[in-house]
Amino acid sequence: MDVPLFLIFAAIAVACGVNVVVQRHPITSAISLIGVMGSLAALYLLLGGEFIAAVQVVVYAGAIMVLFVFVIMLLNAGAEGRSGRSWPVRLLGIPFLVLLLGLLSFVVQAYAPKTDRVVFGAFTSGGPRDIGKLLFTEYLLPFELTSVLILIAIAGAVVLARKEID
Amino acid sequence: MPSSYPEQYFPIVLQIAIAMAIAGAMVAASYLLGKRVRNPVKDSAYESGMVPVGTARERFSVKFYLVAMIFILFDVEVVFLYPWAVVYRDLGLYGFLVMFLFFDLVLWGFYYMWKKGVLDWSEEPPRS
Amino acid sequence: METVIQHPLFAPLVITAVIIAVFPLLAGYIVLVERKVLADIQVRLGPMRVGPHGILQPIADAVKLLQKEDIIPTEADRALFWLAPVIPAVTALTAFAVLPFSGHVVVTDVNVGLLLIAAMSAVGILGIIIGGWSSNSHYPLLGALRSSAQLVSYEVALSLGLIAGVMSAGSLSMLKIVEAQRERGVWFVFDNYGLMIIPFMVFLIAAIAETNRLPFDLPEAESELVAGFMTEYSGFRWALFFLAEYASIFVIAGAGVTLFWGGWLRPFPSWGWLDIPLNYVFPVALFGVSGLLTLRLAQRLKKYSSARAAFLALVGVGVALVGLVFLIPPVNAAIIGVFWFLTKVGAFIYFMIWIRGTFPRFRYDQLMNIGWKVLIPVAMGGLLLNAIVGMALA
Numbered sequence: 130m131d132v133p134l135f136l137i138f139a140a141i142a143v144a145c146g147v148n149v150v151v152q153r154h155p156i157t158s159a160i161s162l163i164g165v166m167g168s169l170a171a172l173y174l175l176l177g178g179e180f181i182a183a184v185q186v187v188v189y190a191g192a193i194m195v196l197f198v199f200v201i202m203l204l205n206a207g208a209e210g211r212s213g214r215s216w217p218v219r220l221l222g223i224p225f226l227v228l229l230l231g232l233l234s235f236v237v238q239a240y241a242p243k244t245d246r247v248v249f250g251a252f253t254s255g256g257p258r259d260i261g262k263l264l265f266t267e268y269l270l271p272f273e274l275t276s277v278l279i280l281i282a283i284a285g286a287v288v289l290a291r292k293e294i295d
Numbered sequence: 296m297p298s299s300y301p302e303q304y305f306p307i308v309l310q311i312a313i314a315m316a317i318a319g320a321m322v323a324a325s326y327l328l329g330k331r332v333r334n335p336v337k338d339s340a341y342e343s344g345m346v347p348v349g350t351a352r353e354r355f356s357v358k359f360y361l362v363a364m365i366f367i368l369f370d371v372e373v374v375f376l377y378p379w380a381v382v383y384r385d386l387g388l389y390g391f392l393v394m395f396l397f398f399d400l401v402l403w404g405f406y407y408m409w410k411k412g413v414l415d416w417s418e419e420p421p422r423s
Numbered sequence: 424m425e426t427v428i429q430h431p432l433f434a435p436l437v438i439t440a441v442i443i444a445v446f447p448l449l450a451g452y453i454v455l456v457e458r459k460v461l462a463d464i465q466v467r468l469g470p471m472r473v474g475p476h477g478i479l480q481p482i483a484d485a486v487k488l489l490q491k492e493d494i495i496p497t498e499a500d501r502a503l504f505w506l507a508p509v510i511p512a513v514t515a516l517t518a519f520a521v522l523p524f525s526g527h528v529v530v531t532d533v534n535v536g537l538l539l540i541a542a543m544s545a546v547g548i549l550g551i552i553i554g555g556w557s558s559n560s561h562y563p564l565l566g567a568l569r570s571s572a573q574l575v576s577y578e579v580a581l582s583l584g585l586i587a588g589v590m591s592a593g594s595l596s597m598l599k600i601v602e603a604q605r606e607r608g609v610w611f612v613f614d615n616y617g618l619m620i621i622p623f624m625v626f627l628i629a630a631i632a633e634t635n636r637l638p639f640d641l642p643e644a645e646s647e648l649v650a651g652f653m654t655e656y657s658g659f660r661w662a663l664f665f666l667a668e669y670a671s672i673f674v675i676a677g678a679g680v681t682l683f684w685g686g687w688l689r690p691f692p693s694w695g696w697l698d699i700p701l702n703y704v705f706p707v708a709l710f711g712v713s714g715l716l717t718l719r720l721a722q723r724l725k726k727y728s729s730a731r732a733a734f735l736a737l738v739g740v741g742v743a744l745v746g747l748v749f750l751i752p753p754v755n756a757a758i759i760g761v762f763w764f765l766t767k768v769g770a771f772i773y774f775m776i777w778i779r780g781t782f783p784r785f786r787y788d789q790l791m792n793i794g795w796k797v798l799i800p801v802a803m804g805g806l807l808l809n810a811i812v813g814m815a816l817a
Contacts, residue, residue, distance in 0.1 A: 156503065156556065163549065174304060183538040184374050191545025192370040195571060196363040198552050202568075203360050249301055256534035257595050261378030265386055265393055273393075275375065276400040279368050283404035286368070287411050290361040306435035306531035307520045307539070314516035317443055318509040318663060325659030328489050335497070359572050362791075366575035369799075370545075373582040376806075377538060380589035383810065391810055402803070414795040416788035 131249045135175055142168035155201045159194060166190040177252030180260045361413060372401050435530045442519050442530070450669035451481025457776050464780035475724055475735040491658035496558060503557035508656065508663035510550030515670035518543040522677040523597045525687040525760025536597040537589065540678050541582060544633060544671060548574045554664070555652035566652040569787060573639065576794035577632035583802035584626030587619065587809050588682035601686035608693030610685035615812045621805035623683045625798055627774075630675045632794070635668065636775055638782040639790060676771035677764070684767050687760035702759050703749060709766075710746025714739045 145164030152158045166189040173182040264272050379394050386393075408414060455470065455477065462469030470477030495504055521536035523529040533539065548571055555567020591611045592600040604610055612623050632639035653664050680686060689701045717739030725732040749755050749762070785793065 154500075156500075156553070160503070160506070160553070163546075171308075174300075177300065179300070179304075179533065179535050180378065180538070183535040183542055186542040187538065187545055188367070188370055188374060191542060191548070192363075192367045192575070195545075195548060195552065195575060196360075196367055198549065198556070199360050199363045199571070202552075202556060253300065257378045257381045257538070258534075261382035262385070264375075264378055265382065265390055269393060272375065273396055275371075276397040279372055280400045280404045282368050283365065283401075283408060286361060286364040287408055287413055290358075290364070290413070291411065302432070303531050303533045305432060306439065307517065307533070309432070309436060310439050310520040310530060311513065311517050313439055313443055314513045315509070317516070318512040321512075321659050321663055322505060322509065325489060325491070325493055325662075331492055359568055362572045363575060366579065369579040370582075373579060373586065376583075376586045377589065377595065380586045381593055381595060383590050383813075384593050387814060391814055394810075395807075398803075398807070405799075409796070414792070416791040 131175065131246075134249065135172070138168040138171040138175070142172070156198065159197045159201060162197070163190050163194050166194070175249050176255075177249075178255035180255055180257045358416070365408065365413070368404070369401075372397075438528060438530045439520070443516060446516070446519070446670060446673075447485070447666060448481065449673070450666050451485060453669050453672070453772060454484075454665075455481050456773075457779075460773065460776045461780050464777075475728075475731040475738075476720065478735075478738065485662075488659055488662045493658045493660070494655075496560060496655050498559040500557040500559065503553050504655075505660075507550050507554030507557055508660045508667070510553065511547040511667035512550075512663045512670070514543040514547040514550070515667045515674060518674040519670070521597050522674065523601060523681060523686055524764050525758075526598065526601075527757075528761055529598065532596055532598040535595050537585060537595045537600070537678065537682070540674060541578075541585065544581075544675070545578060547667065547671065548578075550664075550667070551652050554656070558652075558655035560655050562654045563652045566654065570635065570652055573635075573790060573794070574633060576791060577629045577639075577798070580625055580794065580798040580802045581629035581633055583799070583806055584622045584629060585678075585682060587622030587802075587806050588626075590806075590810060590813055591615070591619065592682070597681050597686075600682055601688060604685045605688055605692050610683065610688070610690075610692075612683045615809050615816065618805075618809055618812055619683070622802065622809060623679075625802040625805060626679055626683070628798060629802075630679060631775055631778060632790075634672045634675055634775075636672070637779040638784050672772060672775065673768065676768045676775070680764065680767040680771055684771075687764040689759070689763050702755060706749040706759070706762055707746045710749070711743050714741075714743025714746065717742060 142165050145161045145168065148161040149158045149165065152161060166185060170182040170185040170190070173179075173185060375397065376394070379390065383390050383394075458480075459469040459477070470480040473480045473483045495501060518540045520530040521533060521539050523532070551574070552567050552571045555563040555565075555570070558564070588600070588611050589595060591607075591614045592603040594600055594603065607614070611619055613619065653661055656664060685692060689697070691697050691701075718736055721732045721735035721739055724735055749759070
């Protein structure tokens with residue numbers, strides 16, 4: 130059951146990802162990106178990270194996509210024109226893509242440590258309680274640093290937007 | 296009650312699938328059932344009975360963009376609060392202090408935003 | 424192997440089917456109740472034509488909407504225009520999956536149930552933005568902009584209110600939240616010496632704003648934006664937006680009831696001697712009195728139309744008979760949880776309609792100021808206060 134489920138959601142993620150690049154209107158690309166986020170959430174869930182899966186939907190599919198769509202509307206970005214590509218680009222694109230994929234799979238094969246097969250439902254410590262316990266004991270420093278990051282981001286957003294308004 | 300992950304989450308996947316099917320079927324049914332008489336006036340954008348002026352693909356105030364950005368930051372903060380709220384009774388005072396350290400930095404950010412007038416909506420942004 | 428997989432999924436599937444089959448009808452009747460209550464507040468009668476006292480109005484509306492002409496503006500982005508109403512409808516219906524109607528009547532219970540509801544309401548916003556943008560018309564665009572800015576602003580306050588409840592419950596699972604209230608013997612609104620009322624009020628106000636209800640219905644303010652992001656929508660696509668709106672009202676009321684009002688628990692869950700008066704006498708009296716009042720209405724209707732009066736009398740007898748069902752102990756045990764849950768959700772929705780009938784609409788800048796400068800600080804303060812008091816109690 131796990132392998133087909135993984136393949137289904139991985140296929141959706143990849144298909145949506147390709148669609149993000151292929152689509153010429155930014156809004157359509159953004160909607161494809163929601164599909165990517167959604168299937169990534171499903172993949173996290175298959176690994177047992179239910180809290181991460183839910184957060185993925187809340188933060189990425191919810192908040193960040195709203196910002197993306199806003200930016201697209203704000204910039205009034207229309208459909209991209211199809212630029213005439215030069216012949217070396219057309220000629221070399223496909224072989225280089227194949228080469229890149231081959232290289233990537235070789236590296237993963239050769240250097241990734243051998244691990245056990247992941248079984249959906251085997252790992253059950255991805256719930257909010259376990260995350261909370263780890264976050265506030267073992268990973269306390271990164272957690273506290275996140276608040277500094279948020280503070281900096283707020284300051285950055287304010288300064289940038291002020292510049293726009295003035 | 297189902298206890299394992301697959302048993303817990305398959306119903307949600309099913310629910311999403313059925314909801315999509317129902318919503319799609321409704322849209323399709325209205326497409327098939329309703330009669331259509333098209334004419335250019337009816338199919339133009341609605342502007343209170345006037346002939347539409349210009350395009351709706353226009354630029355708008357940067358304030359909306361700013362709200363979306365700040366929303367993301369607060370959303371991230373809130374997401375960290377969820378696991379804290381779940382374990383807060385187990386952690387006790389330690390958990391509260393640790394969270395307060397996190398919380399008050401974000402509060403300073405909020406205060407800064409407020410003082411900088413980001414939250415003032417009534418004020419017209421000065422035009423350049 | 425087959426039976427092992429099928430068995431645990433059978434019950435959730437049935438509940439899903441019932442929810443999705445019943446929901447459009449339920450939404451229709453929430454609309455009817457809303458119209459009737461608003462009419463009553465404004466000293467009018469409300470819908471009276473279709474069926475006695477308008478009780479068949481939702482069905483007539485549904486048939487009408489199905490036959491309506493399907494208009495897509497020429498300028499619109501067709502694919503997105505199609506897609507937009509589907510998004511909020513799917514997210515709202517998905518959120519139903521974790522709503523516990525009672526301890527047994529729930530599609531599924533997951534460790535992140537409450538977060539799932541928050542996630543679905545966050546994604547639903549995209550449908551509104553896309554709907555407004557794809558119409559390529561001024562009013563929908565403005566409506567969508569305002570709507571999304573409003574929704575994201577109030578979502579932070581909503582989450583902060585929810586988190587205060589989660590602090591008391593110690594879980595995000597909807598079933599465990601209610602179980603925690605049973606164990607502690609208190610609905611969480613009254614927890615921490617009653618201080619939880621602050622997060623609850625924040626939640627309530629944010630919930631009204633999240634569902635685009637008056638006094639926060641700026642996105643579809645009729646007097647200035649025609650119908651906001653839905654202006655260009657017609658027929659069943661419009662109905663889908665509408666359905667999603669009422670679905671999310673039900674979901675948010677259900678989440679509020681589960682987290683703050685004890686879900687399917689009866690009032691005073693820890694007092695055993697209240698079992699008979701509250702679990703038997705109350706539902707029987709509620710349905711019995713409603714049935715009798717309906718019969719009286721039917722009697723008055725008789726001088727105008729005997730057929731309508733007979734129909735209404737039949738409805739009244741039916742309602743009274745439902746009350747009698749609660750007298751059978753095994754049946755009572757099975758449905759009393761659902762009864763309390765739906766009663767509380769009904770009260771919650773009634774309250775929202777009441778507010779709609781009472782308050783004038785806010786101006787847009789007031790709305791954003793209330794969201795950021797009042798509601799979020801109050802929510803943060805309430806959260807910290809409850810954290811301190813809750814810790815002192817523990």
